[in-house]
Amino acid sequence: xxPFLETxxxxxxxxxxxxxxxxxxxxxxKASGVFNFAQGAMVLFAALAMARFSEWFPKLLGFDSxxxxxxxxxxxxxxxMIGVAWLIERLVLGKLVNQEGITLLMATLGVTYFLDGLGxxxxxxxxxxxxxxxxxxxMFLLESTFPGGILVNKEDLYAAVIAAALVVGLSLFxxxxxTGRALRAVADDHQAAQSIGIPLSRVWVxxxxxxxxxxxxxxxxxxxxxxxxxxxxxxxxxxxxVVILGGLTSVPGAIIGGLIIGVGEKLSEVYIGPxxxxxxxxxxxxxxxxLVLLVRPQGLxxxxxxxxx
Amino acid sequence: xxxxxxxxxxxxxxxxxxxxxxxxxxxGIWLLLAFxxxxxxxxxxxxxxxxxxxxxxxxxxxxxxxxxxxxxCGQISLGTGAFMAVxxxxxxxxxxxIEGMPLLGAVLLGGACATxxxxxFGIPSLRIKGLYLAVATLAAQFFVDWAFLxxxxxxNNSSSGSVSVSNLNFFGxxxxxxxxKYLLCLGFLIVFAMAAxxxxxxxxxxxxxxxxxMDVAAAVIGIRPVYAKLTAFAVSSFIVGVAGALWGFVHxxxxxxxxxxxxxxxxxxxxxxxxxxxxxxxSIFGAAFxxxxxxxxxQALPALGALVGVTxxxxxxxxxxxxxxxxxxxxxxIVEPHGLARLWSIxxxxxxxxxxxx
Numbered sequence: 001x002x003p004f005l006e007t008x009x010x011x012x013x014x015x016x017x018x019x020x021x022x023x024x025x026x027x028x029x030k031a032s033g034v035f036n037f038a039q040g041a042m043v044l045f046a047a048l049a050m051a052r053f054s055e056w057f058p059k060l061l062g063f064d065s066x067x068x069x070x071x072x073x074x075x076x077x078x079x080x081m082i083g084v085a086w087l088i089e090r091l092v093l094g095k096l097v098n099q100e101g102i103t104l105l106m107a108t109l110g111v112t113y114f115l116d117g118l119g120x121x122x123x124x125x126x127x128x129x130x131x132x133x134x135x136x137x138x139m140f141l142l143e144s145t146f147p148g149g150i151l152v153n154k155e156d157l158y159a160a161v162i163a164a165a166l167v168v169g170l171s172l173f174x175x176x177x178x179t180g181r182a183l184r185a186v187a188d189d190h191q192a193a194q195s196i197g198i199p200l201s202r203v204w205v206x207x208x209x210x211x212x213x214x215x216x217x218x219x220x221x222x223x224x225x226x227x228x229x230x231x232x233x234x235x236x237x238x239x240x241x242v243v244i245l246g247g248l249t250s251v252p253g254a255i256i257g258g259l260i261i262g263v264g265e266k267l268s269e270v271y272i273g274p275x276x277x278x279x280x281x282x283x284x285x286x287x288x289x290x291l292v293l294l295v296r297p298q299g300l301x302x303x304x305x306x307x308x309x
Numbered sequence: 310x311x312x313x314x315x316x317x318x319x320x321x322x323x324x325x326x327x328x329x330x331x332x333x334x335x336x337g338i339w340l341l342l343a344f345x346x347x348x349x350x351x352x353x354x355x356x357x358x359x360x361x362x363x364x365x366x367x368x369x370x371x372x373x374x375x376x377x378x379x380x381x382c383g384q385i386s387l388g389t390g391a392f393m394a395v396x397x398x399x400x401x402x403x404x405x406x407i408e409g410m411p412l413l414g415a416v417l418l419g420g421a422c423a424t425x426x427x428x429x430f431g432i433p434s435l436r437i438k439g440l441y442l443a444v445a446t447l448a449a450q451f452f453v454d455w456a457f458l459x460x461x462x463x464x465n466n467s468s469s470g471s472v473s474v475s476n477l478n479f480f481g482x483x484x485x486x487x488x489x490k491y492l493l494c495l496g497f498l499i500v501f502a503m504a505a506x507x508x509x510x511x512x513x514x515x516x517x518x519x520x521x522x523m524d525v526a527a528a529v530i531g532i533r534p535v536y537a538k539l540t541a542f543a544v545s546s547f548i549v550g551v552a553g554a555l556w557g558f559v560h561x562x563x564x565x566x567x568x569x570x571x572x573x574x575x576x577x578x579x580x581x582x583x584x585x586x587x588x589x590x591x592s593i594f595g596a597a598f599x600x601x602x603x604x605x606x607x608q609a610l611p612a613l614g615a616l617v618g619v620t621x622x623x624x625x626x627x628x629x630x631x632x633x634x635x636x637x638x639x640x641x642x643i644v645e646p647h648g649l650a651r652l653w654s655i656x657x658x659x660x661x662x663x664x665x666x667x
Contacts, residue, residue, distance in 0.1 A: 035440050095643040101440060102385055106582045107642045109575060113635030117628040125624060237447075237571070244444045277459040286448035290433055293445055297436045305438070307525045 006151055007266045013156035015262020016163045017225075020218040021239035022246070022254040023167065024211040029248045030187040031207040034093065035101065037108040040236025041115040042212055045084065047219030047228045048119045050077040051128035070132050074216070081212030084115070089205045116233055125230065130223040159221045166217055167255055170210070174251070183207060187249075241285035245292055247302025257300065261285045312660040328506055345495055350488045358487035361600060366494040367555045369596035372580040373498075373505055373589060374548030379578070380587035381509055382541035383521030384434050385442055388449035389549055389577045391430075394569035395453060396423040396550025397557035398463050401472050404558075405465050412479050416497075416554040423550020424543045426453070431542030435535055438524075450571050457566040473563030490559045497555060498593075501548055506589050508544065517541050518587070583641050585650025594649040602637070606630045 021043060028036040053073035058064060092107055099107075174180040185193040186203045194200050222232055242261050246253025261284075268284045298305050312333050319325040329335045353362060375389050400419025403410050430449040437445050457463050464472050477484035484493055508514050516537040519527035528534050557564050576599060584595020610629055614621035621629070645651055 092639050092643070096646075099642075099646055102379070102586075103582065103642055103646050105385075105440070105443070106579065107639050109579070110635040110638035110642065113631045113638070115635075117631030117633075117635065121625065121628045121632065125628070240444050240447065244441055248440065279455060279459055283448065283451035283455050286444075286451050290445050290448045293437045293441060294433055297438070297441060299441070 003270075007270050008263060009152050010156075011263035011266035012259055013153070013160050013262070014266070015242075015259040016160040016255075017218070017221060017258075018239050018242045018262055019255045019258025020163050020166065020214065020221065021235050022242040022258055023170070023251065024214040024218070025239060025243045026246075026248065026251055026254045027170075027211050027214065028207055029243075030251075031183050032093065032186075032204055033101070033190075034104045034108060035248070036211065037105060037236060038088075038111040038115060039211065039215060039239070040233040041112040041119075042081070042084070042215035043219040043222065043235055044228075044230065044233040045115045045119040045219075046077055046081050046212065046216035047130065047223040047232055048123040048128065049080045050074060050216065050220055051130045051223060051228045052123045053077055054130065055128070066131070074220070077216055078213060081216055082209045085208030085212045086205050088208055089201060093204060094201060112233070112236075116230075120230070128223075128228040130220055130228060132220060132224050155225060159225070162217065162221060166214065167251070170214075171251060173210075179206060238285070241289040244299055245285075245289050247299030249303050250299070250301035253299060253301030261288065264288055312657070312663075314661075328503075328510075342499065346492070350491065353491075355487050358491050360604060362491055363487065363494055363560050365596055365600045366491070366498050367552050367560055368577070368580065368600060369593045370494075370498050370501055370555065371549050371552035372577050372584065372592040372596045373502060374545045374552060375577050376581045376584075376586065376588070376592045377505060377509070377517070377548065378541050378545035380581055380585075380591075381514060381521060382517040382538060382545075383524075384431075384538060384541060385439065386446045386545075387443050387571070387574050387578065388430060388446035388453075390569040390571060390573035391449040391453035392423045392427050392546040392549040393553025393556060393573065394457060394566060395426045395546075396420055396553030397564065397569065398457055398472070399423065399550070400554035401474060401557065402463065402465065404474060412477055412484070412558070416551055416558070419554035420547045420551035423553065424547040427542045427546025427549075428539055431539055431546075434538050434542065447571070450574060454566050454570065469565075471563055471565040472557075474558050475562070477558060484559070494555055494559060497551065501551070502589055502593070505544075505548070509589070513537075513540055521587075579638060581648075583638065583648055585648030585653075588648070588650035590653060591648050591650030594653070598649065602634065603630060606633055 021039060024039040024042070025036060028034055028039070050073050053076045054069045057072045057076075058069045063069070088111060092111060093104075096104055096107055174184060182193070182198045182203055183206065185196075185198055186200060190200065193203075218235075219228070219232065222235065226232070239258075242257040243254060244257075245261060246255070246257030265281045265284050269278075269281045273280050292300065296302075312331075314331045314333075317332055319330075327335075329338060349362070371389065371393060374392075375386065378384050378386050396416075396419040398419075399422035400415040403415040403418045404412075426449070430446060433445050434442055458470065461467075464470060477490075479493060482489070484490055509517070516527070516532045517540075519530075519532050520534060520537045520541075524534055527537070553569065557568070561568060580595035580599045581592055582595070583598055584593070585591025607626065607630065610626050611621055641648075
């Protein structure tokens with residue numbers, strides 16, 4: 001029972017982190033119907049910016065406080081991501097209004113290449129670290145129930161708490177503020193939203209900025225866990241099955257999908273993996289999604305797809 | 310003045326339904342073929358064959374296969390690399406395990422295996438549509454990558470995980486020099502391009518296009534979606550599988566699963582989008598663009614740097630290449646979302662009317 005629970009916890013934690021990346025996908029798809037493949041590249045870009053800024057600011061301004069450096073770097077990286085969002089809207093999406101989904105998907109792939117190249121040109125391509133002071137030491141739970149207890153990484157726990165807070169915050173933002181209402185209106189029907197006076201281009205910039213913010217948080221957490229390096233941009237591929245499993249249009253779906261895939265990956269690796277030769281984590285999520293889609297073509301929580309002729 | 314169909318009367322149904330209805334087109338295509346078969350081998354050097362022409366031909370073939378699925382039948386697939394890999398590894402196994410297996414037989418059987426896998430992963434397309442389907446096809450990509458990496462039977466228990474073929478032999482003619490390899494690939498491309506061109510004009514092709522344009526309406530007028538979608542998957546993955554086998558056998562010689570990674574799938578998708586969805590010519594244009602652009606950038610950037618007196622490091626070149634590549638793709642999508650094939654047909658239209666503007 002002990003090892004099982006340990007794997008389960010590990011899966012839940014990494015699932016939470018997948019959801020963070022998946023959240024960015026869902027936000028943009030809901031508001032603009034664009035399947036944003038560049039989300040992974042945005043995570044890398046944001047993490048690179050934050051890592052290098054937290055290195056540069058103390059040197060440049062001559063202070064020594066780590067907290068201040070991290071705060072300043074976070075703010076500056078957020079500014080950069082908003083700038084990126086604005087540029088993407090201006091130069092790419094604004095010009096591609098009314099194109100087919102696949103063309104938009106390809107455009108975001110182009111943006112992916114561009115951001116990968118730009119990030120490494122501006123900020124360098126070595127491995128950097130983000131130190132936001134998450135505790136690294138593991139802790140043991142329920143030592144009285146199981147011999148040796150369950151090993152849980154404190155860092156993961158903090159990360160999951162941050163992710164959960166972010167999700168709650170975003171849901172409130174979407175449900176309670178007038179900007180959130182405008183975003184939901186645009187998501188429902190572009191034309192109707194525009195005809196009652198909601199400025200589409202501004203809404204898109206806001207959505208991409210929010211997605212940039214989510215990417216920054218995801219990049220910060222993943223970066224402090226694994227180091228900021230090129231492999232972060234591959235996270236997009238990990239988050240894809242999560243988005244599809246939960247349904248492209250559902251924020252809670254992204255969270256629950258992330259948890260299911262995180263847990264499924266870890267459990268399958270431990271319990272089925274050895275008999276198949278190991279390494280099945282890579283495709284497990286995708287095959288699971290394939291099977292779920294056969295039963296529910298719109299994902300678990302997506303809006304039902306209705307065909308009209 | 311020259312490019313005009315005035316005075317070319319059709320006197321039979323046969324001549325009315327030719328692939329190239331205009332005589333100038335027919336002459337042009339014969340000249341092009343003659344140049345490709347006779348002229349290029351005389352002019353090109355070994356580097357050009359190895360680095361540009363052979364990859365271009367094989368990737369054109371793969372893009373052609375993908376275009377049938379995405380461009381004609383409207384089913385987005387991100388698993389092309391996987392189907393290429395199935396073709397390559399299956400052909401390898403037929404070659405190694407069966408004594409005296411001819412090259413052509415191995416390549417075609419590789420294509421047949423890719424067909425089976427393609428149809429298997431195509432079954433979900435009956436229920437899943439659009440972007441959901443695109444992600445579902447990624448399952449094929451990751452699963453196949455893993456299978457060829459982990460299951461040693463597929464690689465004939467080779468210890469390093471990479472497989473290699475040598476002594477290619479096409480009906481008694483040894484395929485050793487780059488020119489021979491080039492001609493072999495060219496032959497495959499010509500045969501499959503002609504077959505595909507005719508296929509998309511047949512009732513099967515028209516069913517695919519009906520499904521692409523609106524699948525519910527197509528079903529209502531009596532087209533079976535199951536049949537149309539699965540034939541598209543089958544034909545597409547057969548061509549892609551053959552291209553994969555050629556990529557392994559002729560271009561690489563020895564390879565491992567990384568040669569058919571997800572980047573390959575994206576690259577092929579770029580080719581057909583930049584070339585033009587639903588166009589045979591477009592696949593070839595797109596392949597040319599995507600194969601040549603990185604080579605060009607790689608050569609041009611250091612030269613450009615030297616011109617203004619800056620030495621650009623290799624890493625910086627690689628990053629700048631990525632940026633320019635990405636920016637160019639976005640630029641192309643904005644300027645001509647219907648691809649190079651559209652520019653080609655606009656050009657032809659202009660030629661017909663020349664010297665009048667309208």
